[in-house]
Amino acid sequence: MLTFEDYEYTRPDIEKLKIEFQNALDQFKQANSFEEQAKIIEHINMLTSDYSTAENIMYIRSSIDTNDTFYQDERDYFDEIGPQFQALQSNYYQAVITTPFRAQLEDRWGSQLFKLAENAVQSYSDEVLPLLQQENKLISEYAHLVASAQIEFQGEMLTLAQLGPFKESLERSVRKDAMNATADFFASHEDDFDRIFDRLVAVRHEIATTLGFKSFTELGYIRMDRIGYDAHMMENFRNQIRTHVVPLAEKIRGMQSRKIGISQMKFYDEPLHYAEGNPQPKGSPEWILENGQKMYQELSRETGRFFDYMKRKNLLDLVAKKGKEAGGYCTFIDNYDSPFIFSNFNGTSSDIDVLTHEAGHAFQVYSSRSIGIPEYIWPTTEAAEIHSMSMEFFTWFWMDRFFGSDAERYRYAHLLESVLFLPYGVAVDEFQQRIYDQPEMSPSERKAVWKELENIYLPNRDYDGHPYLEQGGFWQRQGHIYEVPFYYIDYALAQICALQFWQRSLNDFDDAWTDYLALCQLGGSKSFLELVATAHLSSPFEDGTVESIMDFISEWLVDHKIF
Template sequence: MKFSQIPYQRPKMNEISDAWQIAMEKLNQAKSVEDAYYALLSLDGQQRYFESMAVISEIRHTMDTNDDFYKQEEVFFERAKVEFEGLIQERNQMILKSLYVDEIREYLSPAVVDRLKKNAEAFDPCIQNLLEEENALSGKYFPMTANITGQLAGKTYSIAELGKLAGNDDRETRRIFSGVMEAAYEKKSKEFDCLFHDLVQVRQQIASKLGFDNFVAVGYGRMGRTSYTPEDMAVFRREVEEILTPVVYDLFKAQEKRLGLQSLMNFDENTDFLTGNPSPKAGIPVLLDTFQSFFSNLSPSTKDFYQELRDKEFYDLGIRKGKIMGAYSNFVPLFHAPFVFETYNETAGAVKTFAHECGHAYQSYLVSKEVFVENTKNSSDLAEIHSMTMEFFSWEGMEALFGETGVKKYQYFHLKRALSFIPYGTAVDAFQHEIYENPDWTPAERLSAWKALEEKFLPWRRYTKDGFYDQGRFWQRQVHIYKWPFYYIDYVLAQVCALQFFLWSLKDQAGAFQAYEKLLEISGRRSFTEALEEVGLKSPFIPGSMKKVANEIQEMILALEESL
């Protein structure tokens, strides 16, 4: 069945709740491990149904935020998801108190049960109204940004179109369209301020009702982090600042010299060479066919995964009015199938993003037949290793898209951005710690805090004076800060691990891919540090591990630069 043919029906929460309570009573009254197991299966069936309908609605809404039907369905889910989360937490508490908790830990895995316990710290029935309010507020971000447009010389451009033009090889074109994009966002600046201020206040109320000083602990609980703490993250951020930021600074200063510029501006950062950036062959069909060949050659399993993705049309890559900007992969449990979403604008970055989302989707495909839906899930730090590592494995197919010379430029582009992303992502994480530790800050104080963090982690960055970004607003383009607090650092941790996989693959491609597939298969049953150790990767929290990776990648970047 193709995605467009999948029937959608709004879940009837009273029926789900009734069935849930019957299964919960069976779990509570279980006289044997088998009784407990079958009660959990009944609960799992309800979870699969609800989550599938929620995912289908969300996908179709993001495909067209102007569709009135799915607009209303998302309003419904703002409340329904909170109600269902209450049911999930009831189940989790009963699992933790069950006479058969040790056996259940074996069914689900110790890591899953530990994660459920951590999640439980961030929930209580007394905060349900606040959670509904938080969902309603965060849900405003996508519609607010999906229809942002910029105007120039009587023509209207979408943000996706402006993003592509702002990366043009001609500097004056970059400058002009970057300015148009900033002006488009500037019109929404007060809305961004007010929305985020309201979110911080609601999240602080949630933290207070749960007995925490601030929202940081709630954020870590929601993320299910069981193997590292805010204190560990502070040490990691310091290592990024002291070890990696100087390396990236040197890369941008070399770029400034290579381009013959007196001052490298933010709109120049993605222009690596005077001869132009790597540009893929045009068209979504070309992209899809290129990856078809790549996945067919990578392994029998990846071949089957990708063929199924295309046959069922579980993807949406086009650009159109009302479709949100960005990319994601989601999983529809009832149909055991992942969905890949992107606004593909035919740039090198968009190609990398497609590979990224395919990495997520491939992991979902491999674990799609797990008995319990909880085992198809994993912590986001591990999930982002799946996606970022696939970006590097996909190098094998890039020559078909970029040509013999272009593929070297693409490799340079990819490695440079992989390193330079780490300080940026670390700044996002530091920012979230600061704003939630200081919930009484004004919007202006938050802008000042972001500017200070840019100076610390991104000292090479220069903006057009008094523009949207120069005001300290670049973070307002980062959806995760609004919708998924404390998620973003997981991209950073994953990037360090993905670079390890990449360096491993240069020496032993087969061995690296075998370890990668093992990671995909065990991620739902292991914590972050447990999974890394099992497949032979070093934790980013081990002192010195980042320095080794940074030095080796820097050497590769310099070698590629000399060859171009």
């Protein structure tokens, strides 16, 4: 039986791939029937899957160990060839959307493929290829800089992830020192973070204007495949968060302050929800994995088979260690039909959050892995985050396995954090729009914008005088801003959908789960708003949706004597 360690990595020969891809594309253009073109599409899909397989194996292995020089060199290689492969795809998509057999192809594959193709064509031209290569290198430089963090703390050298448990310490001085240690790392590299982002903004603006857009904001929406909604609808969503969530979030912070026995909450107090300490998993990472397997076996037949597959094939790398990149993700290795989960377990409740969140992604791609075309294995990102965030709530009923008698306290804290996240999530989005609409801003002006937005969305956050944070540097730790611009609000949109699934699961778990399972099986074959409707959820953009779910949460918290 093959495990991830046996998965073969072969560097794509980009020149050979160009020839093979172009030959297939020429045949596509010369084809005299829909049937001929459909067969050629299958061949092009195979080439795409081969490339994606190599790229994902490389990415996983390079992020597990940033000191592995072989895979770091391969990462540099993909930074160079990625835009060249994007050029091939753009040419293919141009042919797809202009073929005389488009109507028949749409009948077979659905209209979503053609909407994605149109976006891909708009977001690329050969003129911007060198700029895309520059962008990739800057993103890799940011990721490597964050992963390089070695912070001396209480006699040990720790990564940023390994500092996590200290940020939830019952001793306020330890929390403060741990949070400051993280901030101090970013402050000590502030010039590098400023330089990298300054170049990214300039390069992205040049890409956008070269492609005929007014600003990167417009291009960013196309890159993120925003289909069926626009920036005005997103602004309305942010307004709903400001009106209906910020007041509730501030009320939660006030309650939290009283619970942990402090008169004035500082930013280093925010991770602590209980005076007796936050709930923590009651065992080792191996124990968590074993209980996770039992949980998914009990949740449903489908999730049981899925998690057995993940564990059997070693498709999880979970524990924080030196040289490992920060954060967590799920990706998919096409030719092996394998999701892969990457995370940084550190002994806190976030380990369980990751186990359920990333497993939600993995279960979705596992469920849609046979959908037929690479473009539909994943949905667009705002839809993809529904699967992950909803899985966090569907697994609520099994939290006793991980937290024992602290399970109820975990559930409360998890719900509260789900609300508290929303203002921050939309602040990140508005920050990016402001930055890319005014690309000439200086680093200090960008920090001033962040500080202004914090005052709106996080009005009571108190950095206790830390100079780097007081001047607006907090956003630099948010990797999405550097690596995947305009992604972050997808979490907020999806959270509103996930909270609806949570509400429904409290009333009729089986009905909610049936819709969730069907949603996962659809993959990316429909747009975000179409998938939301299919799952019988209300659109986050619709007036009243955010207000309704916040009202329900407020009542639930009162009923359970949280307030």
